Amino acid sequence: MTAHKTALLLTLCAALLLTACGGREEPELPRFNPMGMSGTHSQDAEKWYAMAHVLWKDNTCSDPEKAVEYLNKALEAEPDYAEALLRRGLAYSEQKRWEKAFDDMTQAVRLKPSAESYTWRGLVMLRMGNAIGAVRDTTRALEYDTAYNQAWNIRGGAKLVLGDAAGACSDFENGCSTGDCTGLESARRQNICP
Numbered sequence: 001m002t003a004h005k006t007a008l009l010l011t012l013c014a015a016l017l018l019t020a021c022g023g024r025e026e027p028e029l030p031r032f033n034p035m036g037m038s039g040t041h042s043q044d045a046e047k048w049y050a051m052a053h054v055l056w057k058d059n060t061c062s063d064p065e066k067a068v069e070y071l072n073k074a075l076e077a078e079p080d081y082a083e084a085l086l087r088r089g090l091a092y093s094e095q096k097r098w099e100k101a102f103d104d105m106t107q108a109v110r111l112k113p114s115a116e117s118y119t120w121r122g123l124v125m126l127r128m129g130n131a132i133g134a135v136r137d138t139t140r141a142l143e144y145d146t147a148y149n150q151a152w153n154i155r156g157g158a159k160l161v162l163g164d165a166a167g168a169c170s171d172f173e174n175g176c177s178t179g180d181c182t183g184l185e186s187a188r189r190q191n192i193c194p
Contacts, residue, residue, distance in 0.1 A: 039076050048074035049084050052091075059150075060094070067091040082112035086120055098128045115145035119154060126158050134158035147174040153183035160192065169193035 041049070052070035055062050071088035089104030105121035118187055122137035138155035141148055151176030159168040172184035172193060187193040 016171065018040055019165065041081055045074045045078035045081050045084065048077065049081065049087070052084075052087055056087075056090075059090075061091050064091040064094040068095075080111055082108045082117065084127040085111070086117060089124060090120060093124050093127055096127075098124065113144070115141040115148040115151060117141075118144065119148060119151040122151070122158070123154050126154060126161070131158040135162070147178045149177040149180035153180060156183050156187070160187075 034062070048070045052067045052074070055064075055067045056072075061067050062080065068088055068091045071084050071091065074084040075088070085104045085108040089101045092098075092101035092104060101124045102121070105117065105124050109117045109121055118137045118141035120132040122141065125131075125137060126134035135155055135158045138151045138158065141151035142155070145151075152171045156171030156175060158167040159165075159171060164191075169187060169192065172187050175181070176184040184193060
């Protein structure tokens, strides 16, 4: 290759590199997120919440004491983390620490009223023996989301405690139609619902 052709080739390559470097910005890569954190809470709070969350299966915690420990750390990092308050309330409830459970649920309802927060507070009330309060909170939950099957089933259970079998069966049927037939199946096995 002649010196002239080499110089021309180098000039052409330099021009191409310069045009490729200018004008266009490369799109920003998404944040690396191996733990699936939402980014709406501090990383530390979400880390502890995630560690506690994996202790649950089918709304039952395998280690409530460890869950409370992790959720305490999440709430130290971010005291207004409503989801962490709900989970800790559920863990307290499984430990039969009713007042602490109710306090956490109430704080979560105030911070982030939702079908979930009202349903779980209703569950805690039912476990505490307050079926009327459980009906009130699960009814409020259903105002937020009529497809929230846990609310239907918990309200059905509370109505059974109050002696309203027909109302309970209706709620269990609604829970079943929204995806969870456990309440209805259980009531049928006990000859409560047709």
